[in-house]
Amino acid sequence: MAEEEKKKQNQLNIELPEEIAEGVYANLAMIAHSNSEFVVDFIRLMPGVPKAKVKSRVVLTPEHAKRLLQALEDNINKYEDTFGPIKQVEEAPKFPLNFGGTVGEA
Numbered sequence: 001m002a003e004e005e006k007k008k009q010n011q012l013n014i015e016l017p018e019e020i021a022e023g024v025y026a027n028l029a030m031i032a033h034s035n036s037e038f039v040v041d042f043i044r045l046m047p048g049v050p051k052a053k054v055k056s057r058v059v060l061t062p063e064h065a066k067r068l069l070q071a072l073e074d075n076i077n078k079y080e081d082t083f084g085p086i087k088q089v090e091e092a093p094k095f096p097l098n099f100g101g102t103v104g105e106a
Contacts, residue, residue, distance in 0.1 A: 024042065024044075024055045024056050025044055025055070026042035026043055026044050026055050026056065027043075027044060027045055028042075028043040028044075028045045028052065029041065029042055029043065030043060033062075033065075036061070036062070037059050037060065037061060037062070038059070038060045038061075038062060038065040039057060039058075039059050039060075040057070040058045040059075040060065041054045041056075041057050042054070042055050042056040042057070042058070043055065
C-alpha cells in the first residue's frame with residue numbers, strides 16, 4: 001500500500017483548457033536566446049500575405065529547451081518508424097523576417 005501512496009504523490013495533474021486544446025496552426029518557428037532563456041515564437045505565414053503573425057510564444061530555460069529538443073528527436077524517430085521518413089526540401093525556405101538578435105529557424 002505504501003508504494004501506491006508514493007505513486008499517487010508523484011502524479012502530476014495537468015489541466016488542458018478547451019480553448020488551448022484546439023491548438024494553433026503555425027508553419028514557422030523563430031528561436032532567440034539569451035544566457036538565461038530560449039524564446040520560441042510560433043508564426044503563421046500565409047502565401048500572398050505580406051505580414052506574418054506570431055500565434056504563440058513559449059519561453060524556456062536552457063535546460064527545458066534541451067529537454068524539448070530530446071523529446072522532439074524521440075518523437076520524430078517514433079513517427080518515422082511508424083510512417084516512414086519525413087520528406088524535406090533540399091533548401092530551407094527563405095523568409096524575409098528579421099526580428100533582430102540571435103535567431104534560428106525551424
